[in-house]
Amino acid sequence: MKGKFIVFEGIDGCGKTTQIEELSKWLPNSGLLKTDSKLITTREPGGSLLGKKLREMILDNHKNNKPTSLAELLLYSADRAEHVSKIISPALKNNDWVISDRFSDSTLAYQGYGRNINLEIIKNIESIVCQGEYPDLTFFLEISPEESILRRKNDIPDRIESEGIKFLEKVNEGFKLIAKEKNWKVISASQNIKTISNQIKDTLLKNFSSKK
Numbered sequence: 331m332k333g334k335f336i337v338f339e340g341i342d343g344c345g346k347t348t349q350i351e352e353l354s355k356w357l358p359n360s361g362l363l364k365t366d367s368k369l370i371t372t373r374e375p376g377g378s379l380l381g382k383k384l385r386e387m388i389l390d391n392h393k394n395n396k397p398t399s400l401a402e403l404l405l406y407s408a409d410r411a412e413h414v415s416k417i418i419s420p421a422l423k424n425n426d427w428v429i430s431d432r433f434s435d436s437t438l439a440y441q442g443y444g445r446n447i448n449l450e451i452i453k454n455i456e457s458i459v460c461q462g463e464y465p466d467l468t469f470f471l472e473i474s475p476e477e478s479i480l481r482r483k484n485d486i487p488d489r490i491e492s493e494g495i496k497f498l499e500k501v502n503e504g505f506k507l508i509a510k511e512k513n514w515k516v517i518s519a520s521q522n523i524k525t526i527s528n529q530i531k532d533t534l535l536k537n538f539s540s541k542k
């Protein structure tokens with residue numbers, strides 16, 4: 331039996347990292363994991379060793395380091411190929427649970443809807459790169475692009491975060507369309523941290539309690 335693969339998606343500043351931290355404290359004692367299963371928390375880009383180097387390259391905000399949209403797509407895809415092969419697939423085969431901060435739908439939202447790369451090209455690459463591993467459940471933490479920018483106003487932005495509000499609006503619209511199409515669990519991330527985390531926990535209990 332395989333483990334469960336849970337993914338968090340949303341625009342920058344939506345609070346994925348905080349919620350994943352909270353979940354990783356709760357999940358091991360929730361009764362959802364089998365006794366011999368572990369919880370692996372990971373992220374994209376940067377979940378594997380090679381991925382950490384790729385993350386630095388991809389997000390480097392130096393003005394001379396702006397890859398073309400196609401190169402950017404392929405770098406995220408290389409990160410994912412490595413991540414699936416070295417981290418996600420082995421963990422799921424071992425019956426462990428994997429929680430990933432972003433996965434392939436980030437590419438559809440950012441490079442597809444954000445950069446206007448043809449969605450069919452992205453889906454074709456995804457079908458090779460994901461190697462049959464797709465999330466059992468995706469949470470979409472939804473905030474407005476305005477709130478995203480406001481929440482990050484004191485941070486030093488990486489290259490993608492430096493794109494303006496127009497880009498974020500396109501990405502967010504993309505996420506909303508994908509969320510509808512793929513039946514994601516959409517949670518308003520403007521609520522307080524505790525309320526959001528309770529909604530996430532309830533959803534996991536509803537979806538997976540009886541299916542261990």
Ligand code: TMP
Nearest residue numbers: 342374375406432436437440441490491
């Ligand atoms: P993070 O800040 O959530 O760690 O993600 C890093 C940035 O990379 C974020 O701005 C979203 C962007 N990104 C893409 O553009 N395409 C992708 O496929 C992924 C995984 C992330």
